[in-house]
Amino acid sequence: MLSDIDSANNLVELFLKRADEKGDLPFLGAKSGGVWQTTSWSAAAEQVCLLAESLRELGLKNGDRICLVAENRPEWCIADLAIMAAGCITVPTYITNTERDHVHILDNSGAKAVIVSTEKLLRPLHGALQATGVAEHVIGI
16 A cells, blocks of 8 residues: 555655644644744645745746745745645755855855845845846745
8 A cells, every 4th residue: 555655646645645644633832932832733734835826927937946045944844845835946055155155155046036044144134136137926924
């Protein structure tokens, strides 16, 4: 008998199937104000689907690259799954990247969009976006 992993066409399909099964059980968690806040499987699946639809509405197509500039946080996972669900390709970056690092990544990936988590991480990215002109959209988490 094949396992779910063996029979799934892709990671997003497997995630959505698992979200249907697990519903309101906790999926992702992060501390906020010293207290753990969790996101359920169903809430995460809804966020993934909404973001994926929004990426397509922006005109992003299968195979387009999207840079993901964010710390290790629940939104990173949601954005990554949404990028895949939209048929696009995640280009992960380090949060320690300099403007020069971002220029290199943007130029080499040809990213059509960037998802960035904070204003602090946007600062070195901003100059790179202007220098390269490749990304048509900047999306804040």
